[in-house]
Amino acid sequence: YSQPGSNSLFGLLLLSLALPGAQALTPSHHLSLSDVGRLQNLLNQEYTDLESAYYSVVGLSKLGAAVPNPAQVCQFLKSQLDPSSVDSLFFAAETSQAISGCEIPVSNETREILLAAVSEDSSMSQIHRAVGALSSLGLPLASQEVVSALTARINKEDNVMAIISALQTASRLSQQAELGGILEEIEDLTARLDDLGGIYLQFEEGLEATALFVAAAYGLSDHVDMEPPLKEDQVIQLVNSIFSKKSWDSLSEAFSVASAAAALSNNRFHVPVIVNTQGPATVSHNQPTLQLLVTDVMSQPLNSADVLVESAFAVASKSAVLNQEPFTHNDGVFELNFMSKKPASGYYQFTIGVTGDSRLVANHVELKVKVSTEVAVTNMDLSVVDKDQSIGTKTTRVQYPSKAKSPFTADSHQNFAMSFQLVDVNNEQELTPHQTFVRLHNQKTGQEVVFVAEPDSKNLYKFELDTAERKSEFDTMSGTYSLYLIVGDATLENPVLWNVADVVLKFADEEAPVAAQPKTLYVPKPEIQHLFREPEKKPPTVVSNTFTALVMSPLLLLLILWFKLGANISNFSFSPSTILFHLGHAALLGLMYVYWTNLNMFQTLKYLAIIGGVTFLAGNRMLAQKAVKRYVS
Amino acid sequence: MSNSVVSVISRFLEEYTTTTPNKLKVVDAYLLYILLTGAMQFLYCLLVGTFPFNSFLSGFISCVGSFILAVCLRIQINPQNKGDFLSISPERAFADFLFAHTVLHLVVMNFIG
Numbered sequence: 064y065s066q067p068g069s070n071s072l073f074g075l076l077l078l079s080l081a082l083p084g085a086q087a088l089t090p091s092h093h094l095s096l097s098d099v100g101r102l103q104n105l106l107n108q109e110y111t112d113l114e115s116a117y118y119s120v121v122g123l124s125k126l127g128a129a130v131p132n133p134a135q136v137c138q139f140l141k142s143q144l145d146p147s148s149v150d151s152l153f154f155a156a157e158t159s160q161a162i163s164g165c166e167i168p169v170s171n172e173t174r175e176i177l178l179a180a181v182s183e184d185s186s187m188s189q190i191h192r193a194v195g196a197l198s199s200l201g202l203p204l205a206s207q208e209v210v211s212a213l214t215a216r217i218n219k220e221d222n223v224m225a226i227i228s229a230l231q232t233a234s235r236l237s238q239q240a241e242l243g244g245i246l247e248e249i250e251d252l253t254a255r256l257d258d259l260g261g262i263y264l265q266f267e268e269g270l271e272a273t274a275l276f277v278a279a280a281y282g283l284s285d286h287v288d289m290e291p292p293l294k295e296d297q298v299i300q301l302v303n304s305i306f307s308k309k310s311w312d313s314l315s316e317a318f319s320v321a322s323a324a325a326a327l328s329n330n331r332f333h334v335p336v337i338v339n340t341q342g343p344a345t346v347s348h349n350q351p352t353l354q355l356l357v358t359d360v361m362s363q364p365l366n367s368a369d370v371l372v373e374s375a376f377a378v379a380s381k382s383a384v385l386n387q388e389p390f391t392h393n394d395g396v397f398e399l400n401f402m403s404k405k406p407a408s409g410y411y412q413f414t415i416g417v418t419g420d421s422r423l424v425a426n427h428v429e430l431k432v433k434v435s436t437e438v439a440v441t442n443m444d445l446s447v448v449d450k451d452q453s454i455g456t457k458t459t460r461v462q463y464p465s466k467a468k469s470p471f472t473a474d475s476h477q478n479f480a481m482s483f484q485l486v487d488v489n490n491e492q493e494l495t496p497h498q499t500f501v502r503l504h505n506q507k508t509g510q511e512v513v514f515v516a517e518p519d520s521k522n523l524y525k526f527e528l529d530t531a532e533r534k535s536e537f538d539t540m541s542g543t544y545s546l547y548l549i550v551g552d553a554t555l556e557n558p559v560l561w562n563v564a565d566v567v568l569k570f571a572d573e574e575a576p577v578a579a580q581p582k583t584l585y586v587p588k589p590e591i592q593h594l595f596r597e598p599e600k601k602p603p604t605v606v607s608n609t610f611t612a613l614v615m616s617p618l619l620l621l622l623i624l625w626f627k628l629g630a631n632i633s634n635f636s637f638s639p640s641t642i643l644f645h646l647g648h649a650a651l652l653g654l655m656y657v658y659w660t661n662l663n664m665f666q667t668l669k670y671l672a673i674i675g676g677v678t679f680l681a682g683n684r685m686l687a688q689k690a691v692k693r694y695v696s
Numbered sequence: 697m698s699n700s701v702v703s704v705i706s707r708f709l710e711e712y713t714t715t716t717p718n719k720l721k722v723v724d725a726y727l728l729y730i731l732l733t734g735a736m737q738f739l740y741c742l743l744v745g746t747f748p749f750n751s752f753l754s755g756f757i758s759c760v761g762s763f764i765l766a767v768c769l770r771i772q773i774n775p776q777n778k779g780d781f782l783s784i785s786p787e788r789a790f791a792d793f794l795f796a797h798t799v800l801h802l803v804v805m806n807f808i809g
């Protein structure tokens with residue numbers, strides 16, 4: 064265990080050699096004091112069985128909270144104990160160890176039952192509880208046998224919770240036993256953690272598994288005095304995963320978080336550091352000290368630590384302003400009087416180092432500190448300048464916060480000009496805040512126009528209003544406008560809204576005065592009438608009728624030709640099949656018409672089948688008769 | 697040149713009127729009727745436009761289909777072609793003609809809209 068001083072020096076050397084962009088991970092979640100209170104409240108609830116009693120009492124003791132009514136708890140344990148159940152014995156025994164002066168009676172049968180449970184045929188959970196009970200009850204156990212049982216069991220039960228139970232069991236065994244194999248499981252489990260975005264590291268089994276793993280890993284590592292194979296970033300990622308959830312579903316989950324919190328704040332190897340400012344990270348003339356709270360993950364202050372600013376530089380100019388400046392410890396808070404260095408207003412990037420303990424993890428923190436100040440408006444000069452510069456300008460100086468006595472008049476031949484300076488009240492430096500606006504407000508119509516005042520190279524602010532050029536912004540509304548100066552910035556403690564003067568503007572080509580209408584953005588728009596699809600243009604009826612006649616006319620021609628040829632129906636035989644055929648044929652033509660007007664294909668096919676069938680049969684008969692007649696003749 | 701064309705035509709017409717049996721002339725008149733009807737429909741389409749296109753198509757295809765079926769009938773009942781159609785009597789040809797027309801009219805009616 065090396066000297067803490069040399070260790071921190073070595074650490075600083077490494078940091079200075081590190082690439083300028085490399086940033087160690089710092090915790091984004093931890094248990095604040097209110098979180099710890101909420102966890103305690105959850106653990107403190109009424110319980111009716113031994114398991115809940117175990118989680119409640121042992122959890123509270125891990126958080127360092129007092130267990131209420133220890134005598135009553137002891138009574139409860141003794142009354143609820145079932146001496147034949149390994150689980151019951153485990154809960155009772157472990158809980159009794161957490162409260163002082165509680166002895167669970169042990170009989171020979173109890174010992175036999177517990178020792179019998181330690182074998183490779185029992186589940187890992189059973190082995191863990193048996194060993195825990197034996198250890199808490201002060202009963203002897205053969206550590207090497209337990210180790211062989213655990214090793215055999217690990218091969219059969221490969222899941223995360225089982226191996227965590229193995230780790231917990233191993234930390235109750237004698238230090239002389241061969242625990243190396245079990246110790247290696249920590250590294251295997253670490254490889255099974257899921258990395259989420261480089262911020263979180265957790266088991267897919269959930270929060271409880273992750274928290275119990277952390278508690279078990281550090282418990283076993285402390286027991287054998289060997290550093291766990293967890294890198295610093297991994298430890299911080301585990302911290303983020305475990306403490307990101309601020310309300311817990313079950314007693315066992317709360318217990319696991321309490322165990323992890325206790326393990327991470329008090330083990331021999333890795334103690335994550337949480338650095339927060341007390342209040343906002345802002346210093347000013349009135350509040351010159353930067354106050355830091357340096358705690359462990361359970362928000363317990365690390366009073367023995369040394370906190371210093373390793374470096375600080377201004378964000379805007381990148382000039383260094385602090386180097387190796389220590390904080391003073393003042394009643395649990397670390398303080399630094401930053402304003403004594405007389406920094407200019409703006410943002411500063413601090414790198415803070417926490418030293419004094421070689422176990423500290425994530426002990427270099429980046430912090431952005433704001434230095435705010437107050438602004439004063441000086442040398443405010445207003446003037447009306449003629450465009451052709453023939454008449455000399457008369458400048459009026461106005462003192463903040465009063466208003467110019469008489470209004471200024473500017474018409475289209477004149478410009479209205481304004482110049483001023485903004486200085487830092489505390490160090491007389493010129494400032495260039497983010498917001499420097501000039502607002503002109505028409506008193507009658509309520510219309511307002513805002514312009515930006517720009518600084519020149521000497522940081523002198525100038526604003527010029529060309530009446531003719533800018534008339535569109537004013538909607539050419541002449542009248543009296545109140546002129547306001549607006550100054551604002553994140554680093555200013557006193558933003559300025561100052562009614563400097565009244566300005567009477569006269570525009571040429573003035574339209575009829577219209578009251579300023581609010582922008583018609585949100586009124587209902589004109590209704591869109593739906594345009595139905597227009598039917599296609601049809602040719603005029605005359606044309607259609609003409610062509611209908613033209614198309615029908617060849618029929619007339621056909622009849623004439625047939626008549627001329629002497630086609631006749633003199634051979635018409637009035638046999639039934641003939642009549643039936645002709646009727647059927649006529650029906651078919653009728654069906655075609657009905658199909659066109661009313662029916663669909665399926666119905667038509669149905670009728671067609673019927674009528675067609677009849678017609679076919681009749682036609683067959685008729686044509687056969689005709690053929691016979693032809694052969695005979 | 698035109699002289700020989702005129703003489704060919706007049707000779708053709710003379711032979712046609714004398715040698716063609718009446719039955720065939722009846723079918724020929726029917727063919728002419730179908731042709732003229734189709735031509736009239738096509739003329740309408742050219743002059744006035746194709747709206748509605750489906751109706752034009754069904755009407756025109758009806759004419760074309762009827763023409764083809766009538767030509768088939770004429771070939772099959774021509775006594776001079778009897779050698780080619782030994783198994784098909786004129787009655788059978790007519791029955792085929794009627795059946796094909798039923799199918800054609802079914803399609804045309806479906807499409808006429």
